[in-house]
Amino acid sequence: MPEVTSEVIHLKLREKPAVEVKNKKVFFNIIKSAYMQRRKTLLNALVNTGVFQNKEEGMVSLKKLNLREDVRAENLTIEDFARISNLFCESH
Numbered sequence: 001m002p003e004v005t006s007e008v009i010h011l012k013l014r015e016k017p018a019v020e021v022k023n024k025k026v027f028f029n030i031i032k033s034a035y036m037q038r039r040k041t042l043l044n045a046l047v048n049t050g051v052f053q054n055k056e057e058g059m060v061s062l063k064k065l066n067l068r069e070d071v072r073a074e075n076l077t078i079e080d081f082a083r084i085s086n087l088f089c090e091s092h
Contacts, residue, residue, distance in 0.1 A: 019082035027085040034073035034081070042071050051088065061087055 021027040033049035034042055043058045052058035059069055065083050067076075 018078055021082050021085050022089040023085065026089055027082065030085050030088065031073075031081050034076070038073065040072075041069065042067070042073055042076070043069050045073065061091070
C-alpha cells in the first residue's frame, strides 16, 4: 500500500477584496505581465509586455512607489501590485 498523507483545508471567502484597485482588468494584467517573464526584473517584464512604454517611464513609476529597479515579481505583495495598478490607471 502506498504511504499517502492527506490533509483537509478549509477556505473562507473574503467579504471584501484584499486590496482596492481602480481597474481589476489592469490589476490582473500587471500581475500576469510580471510573472510571464519570471526571471526578469519587474521593470524589464513590464516594459517587455507593454505595461510601461519604456524603461524611463517604468523607473519613474517604481521610484514613485518606493520600489527598487531590480525588484522581481515574487518579492512584491498584493498591496504593491495594487499600488502599481492604481498608479498606472492614474497616468493613462
